[in-house]
Amino acid sequence: MIQPITETIEIGGSEQPLYGPRSYQVLSGNDLGSQLLEISMGPHHPSTHGVFRMDVVLDGEEVVKLKPVFGYLHRNHEKIAENASYLASMPYTDRLDYFCSMTNNWAYAHAVEKLAGIKVPERAEYMRVILAELTRLVNHTALVGFLVNDLGALGTPLIYAFRERENILDVFEALSGARMMCNYMRFGGVRVDFTPDILKRITHIVDRYPSFLAEFEKLLVGNDIIMSRCQGVGVLTKELAIASSVTGPMLRASGVDYDIRKVDKYGIYDRFDFRVPLGDHGDVYDRLMIRFLEMHESLKILRQALKQFPQGGEHINPEVKLRNFRPKAGEAYGRIESPKGELGFYLISTGGNLPYRYRVRPPSLINLTILEDMCLGEKVADVIIILGSVDIVLGEVDR
Amino acid sequence: MKLDLITQNFPTTKWDEATQSLIVPHTDLLNVVDFIKNNPGFEMDYVSNVSGVDWLPKKEKVKAADGTETEVDKPGFLEVVYHFYSMKNRTGPITLRCRTENRENPIVPSITPLYRGAEFQEREIYDLYGVRFSGHPDLRRILMWDEFQDFPMRKDYQEPDDYEWEPTPHDEVLEKAKHHYSSDAAKS
Structure with missing residues (x-):
């Protein structure tokens, strides 16, 4: 017969069994006489998605203060654009958010068209919508991959995401000559027309994307580890989200129904039937799910756009003189719903061939305003996924 | 939108037809911003864009009554332009322009206590244009490094x-x- 072991050990002033369950008194950092620890996260760490640094003060593992530090990639894009002609800034907008060059191009073209009063032909509008929604697919797919990468699932889901992204980038390359630096939109239209082959390839991608999404969702959405790591972490309330000018999927994950495609109806977005998914809790899991739901809506728009795509027509307004482009004096603020949020361009013209003022309203930078509030009281490992769910690109933050 | 409601309540503001915006003196800025934030006709709960603009001093020809032209020095100033939208009512934008008195000592009240979203944008304008926002909780350089002296977005940089x-x-x-x-x- 085996005798039970009854030896005890004294821990923290109380007798506890040597083997078997013990009761511990949980001590907080201050009871142990510990000090706060200030650490610098980044800028040379892959989890910060570029050269981004966070000055974090920790009490044990809990964040008590966090200050984002950036500017390492600052090249004063606005000053360069103020010393270049209107058209010459178009390729530079690709370099802002290098994941979504098509939407960057569109936002800039949209602002200039507003400034100069340029009409866009219908065919070009359809091409822009198709490319913008493909860009949204690229961005959201890659973001989900990166976020899961931040959670510790190194590699595999990201490679799945990149495999699909590459198919879309192949179309962009066939169309514009570059995978990421597309430089494709022009004031009053786009640079080159779609060929039937391009349309066929896009249709092929749109047809097979749902099966990829189904596989990806099955892998990630109901996953226990992802749910326990993401749910209830980094909560952003509705009121704070509005007050801090957060836009894009992050705003909608907090439950605010504000999508510029619906509000402004720029381009031809009023012709499509799509819904705006909203989150309930505003945590990291909601932000992850919003991206999946938005991809489904993007596919819906793509199917309708491909169906309605006009047979003939101009791809660019022939009356626009792109060389020696001089809009009349005035100003315009044009904004579109880029995959990351509201991307706006504010232009002031004094009648010359250079913009007097060229300002980019970067969604990545402004969504970071609230990073500290989301991270306070969270564990240090969760800071990484909260940052990952914000979806930043440092080319746009630093400009 | 009932923009004349603002000009009635705040006679110091001036509607600028060319830019479709409201010029607000910096002494009245916070009152006007508070008004458009809370007045039920506006409810501008979202500041989308805050940008700085630099206007250099220039010489302007003024025609007198007898037909002679004289050159008058116009002082330069810095300008902060705000674009407000309403997420609740889905209206907007209302554009406000706040001008500083000069370019040497530019001070504009900060709207960060009313709108958190202006925090980084005001820091950026301070960094690149040198506009000092009074009442900003954390006014430091944001893109340039802390030791940098000048303001690179100014036109005479x-x-x-x-x-x-x-x-x-x-x-x-x-x-x-x-x-x-x-x-x-x-x-x-």
């Missing part, structure tokens, strides 16, 4: 003399070299 010797200088580098050797930096 001079690049620092960072000339380095080259064996065959031409074009821009030659200009830089000429400037460098004629300046005091080279003599010392």
